[in-house]
Amino acid sequence: MAKKDKHLAAAQKAIQKGQTPKAIKEYQKIVELDPKDIRAHQKLADLFAKNKQNAEALESYEKVAKHYAERGFYLKAIAVYKQMQKVDPSQLSIYAELADLNEKQGLTGNALSEYRTLATAYEKNEMPGEAINILQKMKGLDPENLNVRVKIAELYAFLNDAEKGKEEFEEVLEVLRKSENFDKILKLYEIFMPLFPDEEGMAAGLAEAYLRAGKIDKSLKLLQAEFKKNKDDKNVLQMMAECYRHQKDYENERLTLQHLLTLAGKNLGYRLKYVRACLNQGENDRALYELEEWKEALFKAEKIDSLKDCYERLHEQLPNEEQVARTLKSIYEVTGEKDKLKEVATTLSEDSGTELGFVQSAAEDEVIDDSIMADISDDLEDIQVGEGDLVDDQEEVPLDILEGPLDSILTSGAETSEEVAEEPSIAEETPVVEKIDAVEEIEELEEIEELEEIEELEEIEELEEIEELEEVELEVDTGQEVELDVELELESGDDEDILELGEEDLQVVEELDPASALEEATFYLQQGLLDEAENICNTILETVPDYEAARDKLAEIEQRRAEPEEEEVAEEEETAEEFVDIASDIMDAADGLLSGDAGEFDLAADFSNPDEGKADEVSLEDAESHYNLGIAYKEMGLVDDAIAEFDKAMRHPTRLIDSLALKALCLAETGAFDEAEQFFWAVLEQPNLSEEERRGVQFELGLFYENLGRVDEAINVIEEVAATDPNYRNAGDKVAALKSGQSDSPAGSAGKNAKDRVSYI
Amino acid sequence: MSYLEYFGLELEPFSNAPDARFYFDSDQHSQALLRLMYAVNSDKGLAVLVGGVGNGKTTLARRMLDTLDEEKYESSMLVMVHSGIDPEWILTRIAMQLGIKEPAADRLTVLKQLYERLIEIDNQGRKAVILIDEAQMLQSRELMEEFRGLLNLEIPGKKLINIVFFGLTEIEDCLKLDEPLAQRVAVKYHLNSFNVDITKSYINHRLTVAGAKQAIFDPQAIQAIHNYSGGVPRLINTICDNCLFETHIQKGPIVMPKIVESVAGDLGLLQQPGSGFAETGYQEDDLGEIEDMLDRLELK
Incomplete structure (x- = not known):
């Protein structure tokens, strides 16, 4: 091995003299x-790198890295690959x-960081397939990271x-919806709208995101465009109505x-909204x-609060309207609001009768069928008993309108309204039938619109019973025999997100109601659908030829058609312009993400998990790995x-002291002496420092000072070590050497005169 | 019993650690110091001392620093320990060493601070001197240009700062990185290895400083030491130190040539030419071999 030593010595000498090529030759002989x-x-490899022989450096480094990796010394291998990365940052295989x-x-964090760089690089180099593979790995490592999933969808x-792509998009959307993060949902749509322009529901989804984010105008524009494509999209119509309501355009809300x-x-939710729109518009009648x-139907659907609210509003507007007062009185009887009951009772004329409640139901405009009210009273009572509060000496009356035979439900023991009225009030939002667990479950399924979908949920046994109720003949005390159609519908409005039990006379929809049809025509006209509006008017006139209002509407339509083109055009242009603006905004957002610029491809920012970044602490295992990797890097x-x-x-607390001390040493190596000194002292101030650790840090600090020429x-500090x-x-020897000026440090030997005048660079 | 006690010494005479007390004022060291001080005192700007490994450059640098009385000189020495520094950083360090407590972050402001400080020093009737040891590590043109910039700080009639480079022969290459700087070198001196007489004086000087009361080395042994060391002070120290230890182990009265042979063998020096270094002067190859030898010894 003497020969090797000789080359080694020669190499060292060459290095010291800065003769890198010569040193390389010597080391080449050594490895040979x-x-x-x-x-x-x-x-x-280091020498090659120093001599800018990058290819040779990478080759040599790779041998070393593979050597370490094959033997399981991953940290060392990482450190070597990191060296390679510095030599040639463009080599993707290194990442x-x-x-x-x-x-x-x-x-994991470091792995994700490398993958992120790699994915960005692949994308920059227009290698989306490779980028997706990397992103999938990232997804595997960090499934909560929505940015990664967004990026995957985008690349697909x-x-x-x-x-x-849509699959990934939907997954992200689902997560964001659950967290009700509408700003991010909006951003998501803005990214994907241009990517999936033909996908069904994208525009409506974006419109909803705008709506929830408060960008009503943009939402409405999109919805109007969607409506023109499909006039039967209930979701779109519902959102349009909501937009109009936000804009306080109650007429259009009502028409929509x-x-x-x-x-x-039969959707009671829509119906209530319609009523409210009427009230908002001042259409009290x-x-x-x-x-x-x-x-x-609303009573049966437990919409008593909504009903009360509407009637109260009506009562304010029409204080002398007896019918309103009567119904409101019945409602108060049910809800047990005595004060309000008395108040409204005084407004009623004497012929209202002493028996407060539903005895007037035989009248043409009966208030509310007393048997139904009785049911509801019982239901409420049942709940009160069930909840074990607010109950005086009430006899428990178990009742469930969905469990008993319908006849008995509708005719069973009507209690006097007096008794009901004396009952304590109940909380406004109290659910009526606690046994209808299924209803509660369904209430949570906001997206489900139709009963058919719900019916598929077989585990909801109550639904089966609901189905049984269909086609049951219902005897109401008006004497009319009607077919009871029980329907469950869900809708997703603001405050009506509840299962509706609708009871409806089927005759209602069959006949043409000229007034309603005319309003429909008005609605189309408002939406700029002149042909549709015209068709409806013509239909009305076919049925009722002398219906003047329809003729007037036709004239209005004609007038709209004949209006100066420029106005129409201007409006259209404005609309088009706004659409362009929206599209432009969207495209801008999307362009940024698609451009592939490293800065734009921010996998960590836009959809980052709110919990990310909070993990200030690392596990012990990770801390050890980071610590060891730090040492490998330092070496x-x-x-x-x-x-x-x-x-x-x-x-991690177990590696705090060691890491601080090593960081101080590293800082000293970089020449950041002041910072290094601060870190040394930071370690020494740690409360849990053991004596052994203290000695170690003090000694290192002493050497640090000595190297800086700060011998005193x-x-x-080394005296403190020697004392213990x-x-x-x-x-001890070190202190003696420092004091006698014989320390190994040249600074120490320079004598008093020179000790502050020597600096090491 | 250590060999110090055995030979009646108070200090370790041949330690390679720099120690001002052992400074040996050889003729060439005196000449070198004289020239370097002349360069400083006459505000020449830049002086360079070149020498091989172990020839006493650092010792001389420290000697010079000690010589520079603080009342007359604002002096400082920077020891380069690695070559990866940048110009701004070295400028900042120089500024700090010259007494600027908080150098600014940007280069131009630091230069302004430096200029003001140098004027202040000059007004005090003092001279600013910066010694750079291991200057061969200044391997970039930018660094050299920075030094040139510093040397341009002057007032009519004189330079405001004097810089002295101490380094291996490679320092010549560094200077060539910036030709205008190379042209500014006012004084350059080469340190050579000792001849046999100086080697003898050197050994005796160190023994005297260490407290020796009598001759410890046989004259023939000194000749042998010179032959094996090639007159390089650091190598002389290494051989002498080992010889004292071996003699002590073998209970010999003084260091004899046989011991030197043995030590030289252990140190791997026997393959070197047996004699004639000092007398014939050194060729480049010879110096290279000597440096090899020193490096090997340091590795051991």
Whole structure:
């Protein structure tokens, strides 16, 4: 081995003299003589790198890295690959190796960081397939990271694999919906709208996102465009109505809801919204008509609060309207609001009778069928008993309108309204039938619109019973025999998100109601659908030829058609312009993400998990890995990387002190002496520092001072070490040497005169 | 019993650690110091001392620093320990060493601070001197340009700062990185290895400083030491130290040539030419071999 030593010595000399090419030759001979000397390979690689022979450097480094990796020394391998990365940052395979090794070492954060760079690079180089593979690995490592999933979807779209892209998109959307993060939902749509322009529901989804984010105008524009494509989309219509309501355009809200009701007439949620729109618009008579028509169904659907609210509003507007007062009185009887009951009772004329309640039901405009009210009273009572509060000496009356035979439900023991009225009030939002668990479950399923979907949920046994109720003949005390159609419908409005039990006379929809049809025409006209509006008017006139209002509407339509083109055009242009603006905004957002600029491709920002970044602490295992990796980096001269790893390692208490001390040493190596000194002292101020640790840090600090030529300070700290253990790293001798000026440090020997005048760079 | 006690010595005479007490004022060291001080005192700007490994450059640098009385000189020495520094950083360090407590972050402001400080020093009737040891590590043109910039700080009639480089022969290459700087070198001196007489004086000087009361080395042994060391002070120290230890182990009265042979063998020096270094002067190859030898010894 003497020969090898000779080359080694020659190489050292060459290095010292700065003769890198000569040193390279010597090391090449060394590795030729001893190919297993991995440190020599590494030194050779370092020299190649120093001499800008990058290809040779990478080749040599790779031998070293593979050597370590094959033997399971992942940290060392990582450090070597990191060196390679510095030599040639464009080599993507190095990032892949680094990510893989970090993953193997359990350093997920570091692995993700490398993968992120790699994915960005692949995307930049227009290699979306490769980028997706990397992103899938990232998804596997960090399934909560929505940014990664967004990016995957985006790249699938880029690859024209809309199906997979949409799948990822939906997953992200689902997560965001659950967290009701509408801003992010909006951003998501803005990204994907241009990518999946033809996908059904995208525009409506974006419109909903705008709506929830408060961008009403943009939402409405999109919805109007969607409506023109499909006039039967209940979701679109519902959102349009909501937009109009936000804009306080109650007429259009009402007209939109009216159109919606032509599609889903039995949906009580829509009906209530319609009533409210009428009330908002000041169409009180219309509201009253609707309420009177639907109050029984609404009662049965446990919408008593909504009903009360509507009637109260009506009562304010029409204080002398007896019908309103009567119904309101009945409601108060049910809810047990005595004060309000008395108040409204006084407004009623004497012929209202002494028996407060539903005895007037035989009248043409009966208030509410007393048997139904009795049921509801019983239900409420049942709940009160069930809840074990608010109950006086009430006799428990178990009742469930969905369990008993319908006849008995509708005719069973009506209690006097007096008794009901004396009952204590109940909380407004109290559910009526606690046994209807299924209803509660269904209430949560906001997206489900139709009963058919719900019926598929077989486990909901109550639904079966509901189905049984269909086609049951219902005897109401008006004497009319009607067919009871029990329907469950869900809708997703603001405050009506509840299962509706609708009872409806089927005759209602069959006949053409000229007034309603005319309103429908008005609605179409408002939406700019002149042909549709015209068709409806013509239909009305076919049935009722002398219906003047229809003729007037036709004239209005004609007038709209004849209006100066420029106005129409201007409006259209404005609309088009706004659409362009929206599209432009969207495209801008999307362009940024698609551009592939590293800065734009931010996998960590837009959809980051709100919990991310909170993990200030690392696990013990991770801390060990970061700590060891830091040491590996330090040994290889990658001081900045080493500091980054020590920063991570010190998040765990077990490695805090060591990491601080090593960071101080690293900082000293970089020449950041002041900062290094601060870190040394930070370690010494740690409360849990053991004596052994204290000695170690003090000794290092002493050496640090000595190297800076601050001999007195060096003596002070090393003296402290010697006081506790003079043999610790020969601290006693060191102090003596420093005091006598014979320290190994040149600074120490320069004498008093020179000690502050020598600096090491 | 250590060999110090055995030979009646108070200090270790041949330690390679720099120690001002052992400074050996050889003729060439005196000449070198004289020239370097002349360069400083006459505000020449830049002086360079070149020498091989172990020839006493650092010792001389420290000697010079000690010589520079603080009342007359604002002096400081920077020891380069690695070559990866940048110009701004070295400028900042120089500023700090010259007494600027908080150098600014940007280069231009630091230069302004430096200029003001140098004027202040000059007004005090003192001279600013910066010694750079291991200057061969200044391997970039940018660094050299920075030094040139510093040397341009002057007032009519004189330079405001004097810089002295101490380094291996490679320092010539560094200077060539910036030709205008190379042209500014006012004084350059080469340190050579000792001849046999100086080697003898050197050994005796160190023994005297260490407290020796009598001759410890046989004259023939000194000749042999010179032959094996090639007159390189650091190598002389190493051989002498080992010889004292071996003699002590073998209970010999003084260091005899046989011991020197043995030590030289252990140190791997026997393959070297047996004699004639000092007398014939050194060729480049010879110096290279000597440096090899020193490096090997340091590795051991």
